[in-house]
Amino acid sequence: MKRSIVIIGAGISGLSAAFRLNKLRTQAGIELDITVIEKADYLGGTIRTEYRGGFVIEAGPDCFFTEKPYAGILVNEMGISDRLIGTNNKNQGTYVLWHNKLHKLPEGVVLMIPTRFTPFATSTLFSLPGKIRMGMELFIPKRSDGIDESLSEFTVRRFGREALDRIAEPLVAGVHAGDPETMSVKSSFPRFVDMEQKYGSLIRGMINARRAKKKHIPVKNLSMFMTMKKGLKEIVDTLRQQSRGVNFKTCVRAATIEHSGNAYRVILSDGGRIGADGIIIATPAYAAANIISSMSKDLSDLLLSIPYVSTATVSLAYNKRGFTHPLKGFGFVVPRKEKRHIMAATWTSSKFSYRSPEDTVLIRCFLGGAANQDMVFKHDKEIIGLVRSDLKDIMGISVEPVLALVYRWDRAMPQYTIGHEPRVKTIEQMTAGLGNIQLCGSAYHGIGISDCINSGNTAAQNVLKAIYE
Ligand SMILES: Cc1cc2nc3c(=O)[nH]c(=O)nc-3n(C[C@H](O)[C@H](O)[C@H](O)COP(=O)(O)OP(=O)(O)OC[C@H]3O[C@@H](n4cnc5c(N)ncnc54)[C@H](O)[C@@H]3O)c2cc1C
Known part of the structure; x- marks a missing residue:
């Protein structure tokens, strides 16, 4: 019997899910309809590249971070790794505005963690007492009560106030646009919490991680930030091209879901209806809340609580x-x-x-x-x-x-605010109670492009498993 899966939302998460499902159905020789519903008139969601007068303008993200491997792996799998570009080494360097002057962020500083002595010691960004306090991080005992600290509490406890005000807060704002007072360090930077537990110090952990870092991404000239020659749209366009047979419907919104037993129907804003054996919702959490509210008001409320x-x-x-x-x-x-x-x-x-x-x-x-x-x-x-x-x-x-x-x-x-981890756990438990519906996207396990690709892959595998197992 031919089955059908509907993916709602064609940002990088939904597109990755469609690409993965398409691959899995081809590999397994399964008869499966895959439909992607997107309310905008273009694919890619937050990823949007425009070409104007010879300029490549990134309206949203401009690169992906290679700390997580999933974007690099996808690019490689799609056969477009020759299109990847890293940052220009000759121009290395990021600055921090402090007292109206630009100071170079010392080489080797990863967020608030200094990993190289000389550039840090000679930096004009920190005062001498600030530097000494940051260096003392090596001797600050690890926290063992498992409390979900805010990024601000965590940074001040381990590195002191200057590290928060002058680097952690602005660097985090530049990526998450968030408030360190309310952001959960466990959910936003789980790696730092793990490092504290494993090495007793982030400086020690980061130095170890750097030494151990082998090129886990099969990509030439790997740099911390990577993009494509003609912008991130190349990834979106290739995902679309290589998802042959997937039915993409743009300019139409998924309004709600009706279900009876294991059969679902996605109701569209234009009055259309699509039957489905499984659904992946790859929209922002507040949009998922609307779509799902007819099935579970409690789940919908919880989704709405992600700011x-x-x-x-x-x-x-x-x-x-x-x-x-x-x-x-x-x-x-x-x-x-x-x-x-x-x-x-x-x-x-x-x-x-x-x-x-x-x-x-x-x-x-x-x-x-x-x-x-x-x-x-x-x-x-x-x-x-x-x-x-x-x-x-x-x-x-x-x-x-x-x-x-x-x-x-x-x-x-x-925003992954304090309590994000248990909130997402409950959301996932409640979603499982609705049958074969999967949530994926930036709202849950990481906002970076790589995290979103990983979440799309996982949702695709789970939705298929639920149908065929
Ligand atoms: C300005 C900016 C800069 C960023 N910079 C970076 C960066 O440099 N590197 C990085 O890794 N990350 C960056 N990010 C984060 C990253 O881009 C996003 O987290 C990621 O692209 C989100 O992908 P997504 O597919 O989960 O969600 P989205 O891209 O939000 O896609 C969701 C899609 O669902 C659609 N949708 C919503 N409701 C419905 C509905 N009812 N029916 C049908 N469709 C619906 C939307 O139209 C949208 O297309 C940045 C984000 C922003 C905003």
């Missing part, structure tokens, strides 16, 4: 002529205490090749997040004006940009 923040990116391009800043580095992050509009800026044309025409440069600013939600919803003109005024103060850029683009991401970043 989200909104962010925006602003890409600004300039002619090199008249542009005086050397852009020697990957960009900078801005601690909250500096009271600026932007959280971070990437010097895109320095960080990655193939991003801008020869005689131009490209900068991308990140704003909004837990501390500055209102910024996201101002008019484009106002946002661009505020961003330009920050860049003028910080980098001395006063020339007119040749291109200025604003992209808003309304509630696109889930």
Whole structure:
């Protein structure tokens, strides 16, 4: 009997699930209909690359982190690893704005963990007492009560206040757009909690991990951040192309699910209905809550309790002529205490090749997040004006940009607040009670692209197993 699986949401999580299901059905010679429902008019969700006048503009994420292997493995599996690019080594370096001046983040610092002595000891970013306090991390006893600490408590306990204010908070804001006071360290950075338990010190743990790090991703010229020559859209487009036979429906929303026994029906916003033996919901948690509310109000409420923040990116391009800043580095992050509009800026044309025409440069600013939600919803003109005024103060850029683009991401970043882990466990138990429905995506086990790919793979395997076992 031919079976049917519906995937709701075509961000990287849903697309990975569709690709994996398609592979599994081909390998097993199973007759299976796979349908992907996407409310937007494009695939990729938060991954969105635009091509304008020779510029490659990333509206959402601009790279994936190779600390987790899943994105690299997928790229390799799809046969497009020759398209991968790493960061430009000659421009290495990230800066932190502190007291209105850009200080280089010492080489070897991973989030708040220093791993190399000399660059750290000579850094202008920290005071001498701050450096001594951070170094004392080696001797701080590990916590053994298993409490879910906030990132802020964890960082201050192990490394002191300067480490939080000057690096952990701004670097985390630049990735999670989150508030370290409420973020669960266990859910957002489980590796750090594991390192504390295993090595008694994050510095010791990180040095060990670095030594042990073999190139676990089958990719040439591996760097910590990687992307594709023409942007992350290449991954999205290839997933689509290599999911032959999968039925993609865009511009239509999954409204709700009806079920009777093991048979489900996905009801669409255009009145359409699709029968399914299994469903993967790869939307943000609040959208999953709406879809599932007719089946379980309690589950829906729990899904709604995962908070989200909104962010925006602003890409600004300039002619090199008249542009005086050397852009020697990957960009900078801005601690909250500096009271600026932007959280971070990437010097895109320095960080990655193939991003801008020869005689131009490209900068991308990140704003909004837990501390500055209102910024996201101002008019484009106002946002661009505020961003330009920050860049003028910080980098001395006063020339007119040749291109200025604003992209808003309304509630696109889930926040793993304290209690996230047990919350997700309960969500998964309750979902299992609904039969063959799987949740995947950035809301649950990691917001990075690699985590999302992994969650899509797992959901695909689970939904298929439930039908055929
Ligand atoms: C500005 C920004 C920068 C980022 N930078 C990075 C980075 O550099 N590196 C990194 O690894 N990660 C980064 N992230 C995080 C990462 O991009 C996301 O966590 C990841 O792409 C989320 O993928 P997803 O498929 O889980 O969700 P989404 O991309 O949100 O996809 C969910 C999809 O579901 C659809 N949908 C919702 N409701 C319905 C419905 N009822 N019916 C049908 N479809 C529906 C949506 O339209 C969307 O397409 C960034 C995120 C943002 C916002």
